[in-house]
Amino acid sequence: MSAFAPVPSLEALMAAVDSVKAGADAYVTNLFLDPAKAREWIARGDLACLGTGGCALFLRKDRWFRHLHFCAADEAALAGSLGHLEGEGLLTLDLLGRADRVEEMSRWFQAAGFRTYSRLTRLARIQAKGAPPPPAPPAETEPAVAADVDALLRNLEASFDPLKEHLPSREDLDLAVAAGRVRVVRGGAGIAGFLYSDTLGASSTLRYWLVGPGHRDQGIGARLIRDYFHRSPAVTRFLLWVLDSNADAIAKYGHYGYAPDGLVDRVMIREVQP
Structure with missing residues (x-):
């Protein structure tokens, strides 16, 4: 039986984190909380926690696997807690930071049976404050609607590996579409392409930008990305994550002014133990 228990509330989650932070001399974490998102995980019963004294481990359900999040007072506390993951099935975790620090942290998890699965780099596009936005494309996009959600999810799951790139759940897409964060171009009887972004203040993250196989080179x-820039006049920092192995995508983003900003993400997985 798993020693992990469901997290009952955001307050309980914050209390677990704060108890580890208190008096920590070398605090380490990969849990960068978005309170609204954490509430969604908790409401769906997707988040479980195990406190081990000096460390809190969190497992978050996602399709057929779970994401591992952690916060620890120091490396020793983290290393001492990882034995509690035995029997927990397929796990994945993200280690974010500067490349040298991420390399160091990855060794801690290699010792516990994790291996590197993919590497991503964060790209940034800086827009001068007050600069006029780029002109609108000749043909505009339109907001996705609730009836599009199933098709959007199918396209994402057919195009991306959820172990490498965090794919939204059906509930996530419902909320994003309702909030107007997904723009589409229609073609024939379906969606030819779409762009999904999250904007907060002067910063905007491009989550997914996808054109269907039958609609490329048109x-x-x-049109989607130019419309995105045009609709973001108050944004001064545009961000996205891209797989290091995807040279074509990196070149394409570079064409639109994106460049590495020094932050990397190493995705590690731990298969089911025999």
């Missing part, structure tokens, strides 16, 4: 991707 300028649809350019």
